[in-house]
Amino acid sequence: MAQETQSENLELVRSILSRWERGDFGSVAWAHAEIEYAIVDGPGAPTGTGVPAMRRTWREFLSAWEDYRVEAHEYRVLDDERVLVALRALGRGKASGIEIGSTAAGPRSANVFQLRRGKVMRLATYFDRDRALADLGLDA
Secondary structure, three states: OHHHHHHHHHHHHHHHHHHHOOOOOOOOOOEEEEEEEEEOOOOOOOEEEOHHHHHHHHHHHHOOEEEEEEEEEEEEEOOOOEEEEEEEEEEEEOOOOOEEOOOOOOOOEEEEEEEEOOEEEEEEEEOOHHHHHHHHOOOO
16 A cells, blocks of 8 residues: 555656646645645745645745746655655746756755645745755755
8 A cells, every 4th residue: 555655646746746847836736725835945934834825925936937947857755645856946037037957967956745645735845955855864
C-alpha cells in the first residue's frame, strides 16, 4: 500500500509541476480546501490556510513577474506523504526587468508537497533549495 501511495503522490506532484512549467498556476483542484502553505524564506515569509488565501498570496507574487514559470529538475519521494521537488524559477521582473533563472546553474529552489488521500495538505516553497534540504535533514 505504501508503494502505491508514494507512486500516486509522485504522479499528482508531477502533474502539478507540468502545468507550472508552462506558467499555468490557475488550477488548484489538487489542493485540499484547508491547505496549509508557506513561502518559507521569501520576503515577509507569507503563510496561510485555505485555497482562497493561497490564491491571493500567489496572485500577488505572480503579479510582479512576466513569463514566470518553473523547471522541475528532481523529484524525491521522502515518505508516504511528502514529495520534494528541486526546481529553478524563471521569469522577468515587471518593474526591474531582471531575469531570474536564466543561467545554466542547477535548481536553486524547492517545493515540499505533503499529500493525503489524493490532495495536497501542505505546500512549503523555498527560494533556497539548500535550506529546504537542511530543514528536511537531507544532504544535497
